[in-house]
Amino acid sequence: MMKLFWAPKTRSLRALWMLEEAGAPYERVKIDITAPGRPPELLAANPMGKVPALVDGAAQLAESAAICAYIAERFPQAGLAPALGDPLRARYFHWLFFAPGCIEPAYTQKFADVRLNSSAAGWGDFDRVTTTLERALDKGPWILGERFSAADVMIGADLIFGVERFAIVPRRPAFDAYLQRCRARPALQRALAIDDAG
Template identity: 45%
Template sequence: MADALIFYTNPMSRGQIVRWMLEEVGAPYETQILGYGTSMKDPAYLAINPMGKVPAIVHHGRTVTECAAICAYLADAFPAAGLAPAAADRADYYRWLFFTAGPVEQAITAKSFGIEPDGDQQRMAGFGSLGAALDALESAVADKAFVAGDRFSAADVYVGSQIDWGLQFGTIPSRPAFEAYVAPLRDRAGYKRAKDIDNALIAEMQPAKPA
């Protein structure tokens, strides 16, 4: 049991990113579904993630939280999956994986809260402005199949998930470079398996309609 890979998630969360990564890795894992405001706040889960948020994984008894960190960890923990690029391509790998997890997500969150930094605030905020963050992200994927080197990696799972989600829900505006980058990712078998699993779980969680 100590060697088990346990995945704590809710299908209506950023856990979908880690689900995709796990399906790309191909290793067996156990899923624990947690509820908002209920089991996520139980002492047993707070001992795993004091933030009371998902996703999280426990592997060999060690806990990893935060989607980008989990993706990077799984790529290293399961090298046979080939999801960590060669050393020569690690600069772009780390750069865009954590840029998307940091400035891009911060900028999107600020916008959703109605926060528009002025000129002085943009100098203090790591993301500057949403437009600046998205322009930088566009430069990472424009005319490229992958963000790091010439093959799919864990960075594509994370960056691709953020762009895919943003385009779907309108938090990232449609741009040709974004659409071209994410389209083939949606055709990956791992992506499709992950979506099928989470969509089925979401359907199960919906209240039954009256007859």
């Protein structure tokens, strides 16, 4: 059975949500990220010692976007990624990588309140990222249009943190409507229940 190293109220929510969407059998190993030391099995999966990290037999990996992509491939019957050869797969990768490549650093920049050259920073700047996201989600229902995918797990979780938990992303109708659709998904409800129970 797959093993998820996780901690409540962290980026682990993405992996929990994704595993629940896939209907994958998994066990959870809770890590106290405030305490020093990490179990050797977690360090083997993620030399950074961070969560989430996933062990699936001989397969070990970390980085939540990679975990979401891996689970989508591992459980193709769940339909969480466009199939090989489907042109929609291009946009799928675009948004899956946009989350850690642009949204995350934009949040960090906002928290740190630093000004950078938007042309030189790979993510541009916070307003550029949030405006791009707002336009992309305006039509909906999902980031790829009609089809829900692992990219929505990454982007939806980032908006839960950015709009709702940290309140750094301004409330916009497109974000509110998207978050409402995400929250209506039973898999996210189960993941949030696990996360809340800690």
